[in-house]
Amino acid sequence: MLAVLSGEKHPPDMHPIEQSAVVRYTDAAGLADALRDADALFVYDFLSTAVPGAWHGSNRLRWLHIASAGVDPVMFPALRESDVVLTNSRGVFDDSIAEYVLGTILAFAKDLPGSLRLQQRSTWQHRETERIGGRSALVVGTGPIGRSIARLLKAAGLRVSGAGRTPRDGDPDFGEVRPSTELGDYVGEFDYVVAVAPLTEQTKGLFDANAFAAMRESARFINVGRGELVVTGDLVDALREGRIAGAALDVFDTEPLPVESPLWTMDNVLVSPHMSGDVVGWRNALVEVFADNFWRWRAGQPLRNVVDKRLGYVPSTN
Amino acid sequence: MLAVLSGEKHPPDMHPIEQSAVVRYTDAAGLADALRDADALFVYDFLSTAVPGAWHGSNRLRWLHIASAGVDPVMFPALRESDVVLTNSRGVFDDSIAEYVLGTILAFAKDLPGSLRLQQRSTWQHRETERIGGRSALVVGTGPIGRSIARLLKAAGLRVSGAGRTPRDGDPDFGEVRPSTELGDYVGEFDYVVAVAPLTEQTKGLFDANAFAAMRESARFINVGRGELVVTGDLVDALREGRIAGAALDVFDTEPLPVESPLWTMDNVLVSPHMSGDVVGWRNALVEVFADNFWRWRAGQPLRNVVDKRLGYVPSTN
CATH class of the missing domain: 3.40.50.720 (NAD(P)-binding Rossmann-like Domain)
Known part of the structure; x- marks a missing residue:
């Protein structure tokens, strides 16, 4: 049954x-x-x-x-x-989420939200935009979704590193993988920081005031993992105080995102309703x-995608 | 002097x-x-x-x-x-414009404008999105900007063809190049149609009612070339009547786009102020x-980027 x-x-x-x-x-x-x-x-x-x-x-x-x-x-x-x-x-979601992440990076670089706001006021206002080619991205989470993100961002010309549980060199998708527990030591090297780690006791609240303080003021934070990877109040403070430049958030610690959340109304935040993978x-x-x-x-055959219940995710074969 | x-x-x-x-x-x-x-x-x-x-x-x-x-x-x-x-x-503009085009394609596929409009009303509304991988794009204009667009879209997983003055096979960036004068014969094969041709007597008004009628109803039209490549009234009609699904327009036959233009207020149109290359x-x-x-x-040396004044552009070495 x-x-x-x-x-x-x-x-x-x-x-x-x-x-x-x-x-x-x-x-x-x-x-x-x-x-x-x-x-x-x-x-x-x-x-x-x-x-x-x-x-x-x-x-x-x-x-x-x-x-x-x-x-x-x-x-x-x-x-x-x-x-x-x-x-x-x-x-199921790997390539769709990767496209979504690239879409948010281009939206920031080309100020697409600014263009849409100006369009709503029928206002012609030229602005200068940014390249994405040559910019750097850190993908925190080296599972299959993170790998697909890394491959697509590299194809689009970004330089990509990974962060995960096990630091290593020579990874086929990330090259260098840095230890996610030491995020503050190197997160300041990146223009874009993408959260896609599984939610475990080790990753809960990984993106806190310390992590945001260590990022560049020009950095954009993208969360397509889980809302609880982030200390939401710390993120709101960092965005308000200009300690980072923007955030694209598809997941939240409470979903649907409550109507009173300040994230809805911040000009430097893109909110989407947990749909990044849902093509x-x-x-x-x-x-x-x-x-x-x-x-x-x-048929009594071995199952696919068996989760290691101690780790909280399917161990990578990479 | x-x-x-x-x-x-x-x-x-x-x-x-x-x-x-x-x-x-x-x-x-x-x-x-x-x-x-x-x-x-x-x-x-x-x-x-x-x-x-x-x-x-x-x-x-x-x-x-x-x-x-x-x-x-x-x-x-x-x-x-x-x-x-x-x-x-x-x-100067090749790679910046290519990134801009990819950004608009991802904005359409992931309904970023819809997310922004919902965000402005603090409304959580899940939607299904589209892949860009495997979708097809026609780049009309095979100069250096068109080539950069083709390379970036291919890197992001789209299938790309070109349209230009001289039809040919085996082009290094486009593979097949179709004759832009026969646009109506094949434009219906594509999900995205990108206009980046030089404005000449041959290309003026190339995108008219016939061209839009031949496109897929799901197609999006992207203009980063010149506004006069398009018969604007025909484009407005096609968008209003759902004969194509959307348009991203960075150039217009009158710039700044007049405040009374219907393009400003159409939900399926992204207007930007001639800035796609301006990083x-x-x-x-x-x-x-x-x-x-x-x-x-x-120094009396040969100049670079000499325009063929009969053609109206710098002839490609490709």
Whole structure:
């Protein structure tokens, strides 16, 4: 029996799976009950925080798949300590998010928000813009999304370094990878700082007042990872006081971003609603990744994208 | 004697040249008088239309340099038929304009204008976006700016073709180059259509109702060339009636764009004020190109960027 935690909508393209297993769709309220007889759980509503509270109902669960790259919503102690195999949707969002990041970098460099504001007032006002070629970017997070970002930014002419858990040289995508724990030592070397690390105990609040103070005043900060990587109050202060030049934020510690957040109204901030990876067809792509694992599971084959529950992410083969 | 047609400001970095020649700065009103004794004219105010009307004053002029890539403001019959050598600022804007074009493509694909409008209303509204990888772009204009655009778009994952005066295969940047006179036959194959051709009798009004009718309804049109490449009324109609999906326009047949233009207020149009190539330092770069030619001219060496006055642009070596 497969339990599926749906959001407002059921996942698409489930018909073949429904032919091969008993599938029980549930919302958060029914999850504990649905888990009682479930062998597997597909967390399609990947932003739901309902799983820990319903976990007591699980009885025979052996596999949990989440329709996202970040697994932080299900990294609670009882799951970590269980034998339940956790898999994620690694790969679905890589290239879309990379394009999104490049789009925000170009928006800053070419002052596209300024052009749009002037257009709204039918005002012709020439400004000088910036090159992106030759500028430097630090990608904090060296998983597949970070790698795709690095490759695309390099193709567009930026110089790119990485920051991750394990410092190293000669990485195929990043060249040098710096230790993310020592961010303040080198973050000032970069024009753009991109946050795409998995949210773990080590990365929570990584971007705090110290990190922003160490950045260039001309630096732009881009977050396509998780809102909790950032101490939001410190970011707001840094932006207000001109300690950094701008931010493009697709993720927030509270989502939807509350209407009273000062981030909405800051001229040097681009807010988007957790959509950087969500290209047309993304929901089908997420079910495709799940289905691939489902058929492996039915056939007793090894699953793909197995999360290392101590690390909090799928270890890279690079 | 060197005459310099300045705009509001004199060009920077002219001191070395002032040490070596009599330099007379003039505005449009004084141009005919200044031309009387001038051996060379530097049109620094590159959008000025004053040169044809002042030409009768020229007496001993041998060289005219214009601080732009497009030479259409000085392509009047008397100059064409004279022995005056015409040079331009080829090369200064190539990579900046290419970045600008990629920025507008990403803005469309990721609906950045929509995000900014929603942000202004503090509204969280998830949308699905588009990939740019695998999409197709037609670059109309195969000079150095068009080539830089082609290279950058290809690096970012788009498939790129060119359109120009001379159809050919195996072009190093474009692969296939289609004949721009037959635009309607193939423009429907592309997701993005970029106008960057020089303005000549052959290209004036190239983008008319027929061309827009032949484009995909999902196509976006980007103009970083000259406003007169487009029949503006036809473009407005095509955008209003949904015959194309959007336009990013940096140049217009009248500049500044008049406040009553419907383009200002269309949601699917990005207006910018003829600035796509103007990165910080561009004025110095323009004078650098002029100065390089000035020293060649003083030394009796061949000039760079000599315009073929029959064609209306510097012939490509490719």
